[in-house]
Amino acid sequence: MLPSTSIIALTKFFPLAFCSDILRDLTSSELQSPFQDPGSEDAMPQRLSGGCQCGALRYQLGRLPKRSCICHCRMCQKASGQPFMAFVTFDENDLRWTRGAPAIFKSSSLAERGYCRDCGTPLFFKFEGQEISVTTGSLDDPSAAPPTVQYGAESEIPWCGTLRTLPRIRTEEDFGPELLVRFRSYQHPDHDTIEQR
Ligand SMILES: [Zn+2]
Ligand SMILES: [Zn+2]
Numbered sequence: 001m002l003p004s005t006s007i008i009a010l011t012k013f014f015p016l017a018f019c020s021d022i023l024r025d026l027t028s029s030e031l032q033s034p035f036q037d038p039g040s041e042d043a044m045p046q047r048l049s050g051g052c053q054c055g056a057l058r059y060q061l062g063r064l065p066k067r068s069c070i071c072h073c074r075m076c077q078k079a080s081g082q083p084f085m086a087f088v089t090f091d092e093n094d095l096r097w098t099r100g101a102p103a104i105f106k107s108s109s110l111a112e113r114g115y116c117r118d119c120g121t122p123l124f125f126k127f128e129g130q131e132i133s134v135t136t137g138s139l140d141d142p143s144a145a146p147p148t149v150q151y152g153a154e155s156e157i158p159w160c161g162t163l164r165t166l167p168r169i170r171t172e173e174d175f176g177p178e179l180l181v182r183f184r185s186y187q188h189p190d191h192d193t194i195e196q197r
Helices: 004-013 023-029 074-080 156-165 171-182
Strands: 050-051 058-061 067-071 085-091 095-099 103-108 113-114 122-127 131-135 149-151
Touching: 074 085, 074 122, 085 122, 156 171
Parallel strands: 067 149
Antiparallel strands: 050 058, 058 095, 067 085, 085 131, 103 113, 113 122, 122 131
C-alpha cells in the first residue's frame, strides 16, 4: 500500500492519463464499504441485474458489490458524454452476461470499457485485475447501491456542486398531456425478458 502522499503525487503527475480508478486499487483496502457484510440490515439483494437500453445485452451479478462510486475523471466524462459516471464494482467472476456480448474499447494501457454496439449504452469499466465495475444507471435498480466515494476529483466540473439547488421538474410535467399521449418508450424494461423487447 502506498502512503497517501504518494497517491497525491500520482494524481499530480497523471491527472488525465489514467482513469482515476487506478487510485481505487491503491486505496480500496482503506475504504469502509457498507456492502461487505451480507448480514447487516443495510445489505442489498443477493442478486442484481441490468442491461443496456435496447435490451441486446443483459447481465446478472451473483454477489453483493464491493464498492459503489462516482468518477469525475476526464475519461469517464468522455466515455459517457456526461459530467461524471457512476459505477458499482464486483469481482469479475460474479458478473455473467445472460444475453449478448459487449463491444469493448480499450481506453488506456490499463483499462477497457464495455458498451452496447447497438444502442451505445456504456455498461462497464474494467481496470486490470479481477474487478469489474458496471455502470450504476444500467442496473435494473440503480438505487440499490448508493455511492460511498467520488474519484477523479481533479476533473470535477465546478457546477456539479450546485445541482441540488436547481429547480426540479418531473417528466410528465415537462412533457405535458399532449406529448404524453403520443409517447411510446422503445427502452427495454428493467427486468429479464424472453424476447429482446
Ligand atoms: Zn443495447
Ligand atoms: Zn473515471
